[in-house]
Amino acid sequence: NAGVTQTPKFQVLKTGQSMTLQCAQDMNHEYMSWYRQDPGMGLRLIHYSVGAGITDQGEVPNGYNVSRSTTEDFPLRLLSAAPSQTSVYFCASKKEGSNEQYFGPGTRLTVT
Amino acid sequence: AQSVAQPEDQVNVAEGNPLTVKCTYSVSGNPYLFWYVQYPNRGLQFLLKYITGDNLVKGSYGFEAEFNKSQTSFHLKKPSALVSDSALYFCAVRDASGTYKYIFGTGTRLKVLA
Numbered sequence: 001n002a003g004v005t006q007t008p009k010f011q012v013l014k015t016g017q018s019m020t021l022q023c024a025q026d027m028n029h030e031y032m033s034w035y036r037q038d039p040g041m042g043l044r045l046i047h048y049s050v051g052a053g054i055t056d057q058g059e060v061p062n063g064y065n066v067s068r069s070t071t072e073d074f075p076l077r078l079l080s081a082a083p084s085q086t087s088v089y090f091c092a093s094k095k096e097g098s099n100e101q102y103f104g105p106g107t108r109l110t111v112t
Numbered sequence: 113a114q115s116v117a118q119p120e121d122q123v124n125v126a127e128g129n130p131l132t133v134k135c136t137y138s139v140s141g142n143p144y145l146f147w148y149v150q151y152p153n154r155g156l157q158f159l160l161k162y163i164t165g166d167n168l169v170k171g172s173y174g175f176e177a178e179f180n181k182s183q184t185s186f187h188l189k190k191p192s193a194l195v196s197d198s199a200l201y202f203c204a205v206r207d208a209s210g211t212y213k214y215i216f217g218t219g220t221r222l223k224v225l226a
Contacts (some may be wrong), residue, residue: 004155031212041119042218045155048145050212058213090155099144099163099206101214105157 001026004104006091012110015079021107023091030096032074033058034066036087037106043090044084049074050096081111114139116205118217125193126225131221133188135203144206145186146214147177149199156202162186173197193224 007022025032033048035058045058049068063085065077074093078085088108092101115138123132137143144163148156149216160171177188188201203217 033214035216038120040218043204043216045213045215048212055208056212060216092156099161100158101144101148101156103157105155105212106153 002066003027004091004093006104006107006109008029009105010108011079012090012112014112015082017081018068019077021078021089021091021109023074023076023104024072025074025091025092025093026072027095029069029093029102030043030071031101032068032093033101034064034074034076035090036060036085036089038087041096043073046076046089053106078109081109083111085109086111114205114207114215116203116215116217118201118203118220119218120220121218122223123168124176124223127195128192131155131190131193131197131222133201133215133222134205135186135188136184137186137203137205138184139205139207141207143186145177145179145184146204146206147171147175147188147200148204148209148216148218149173150202151199159201190218193222195224195226214217 004025017070030051034046035043049055091104094101117136146161147159162179170176206214
């Protein structure tokens with residue numbers, strides 16, 4: 001199993017550009033989530049999904065969209081990037097009934 | 113609302129000495145508590161969890177954590193620190209009532225000195 005994969009590893013955007021961060025898992029996990037990690041702030045939940053077709057907002061959802069059309073994929077969309085979205089983004093997944101989350105390696109995003 | 117506090121930004125300990133990384137929490141119901149570790153340029157890795165039962169839980173790499181309901185704490189411990197334990201440690205909480213929202217602390221950097 002590849003586990004949780006994220007692409008790209010690094011990305012630089014200009015303010016106002018849009019992009020999609022990709023996340024995929026091959027463990028047939030129902031639950032997937034996106035976090036951002038900022039210095040001194042820890043990890044903050046952006047959006048999460050409990051299954052295909054079901055998504056919900058976390059602590060800091062503004063400026064981000066998600067969809068879950070398949071069990072495997074959970075992309076995160078930035079519609080109009082802002083410097084405040086400069087961060088490291090982590091995707092995570094877990095099996096329904098389990099409490100252990102598996103994290104991807106992260107995407108480091110810089111918005112100039 | 114759920115919250116987690118890690119009061120120390122950094123903990124320094126000599127190799128071979130016991131270590132403690134502190135965590136306190138606030139939830140409305142019974143808590144599910146977790147510790148994760150992050151090595152440089154890597155994602156988080158699960159260390160251990162408390163769901164119910166024995167207040168002392170054992171996890172990976174020789175780590176353990178003690179759940180204290182009266183003090184709402186879940187401190188991470190290890191009897192003898194290794195230099196390789198140096199990393200960023202995160203405490204997390206999930207409300208057992210059914211929400212899938214996990215709340216993470218701000219992280220504590222552990223530095224084990226040779």
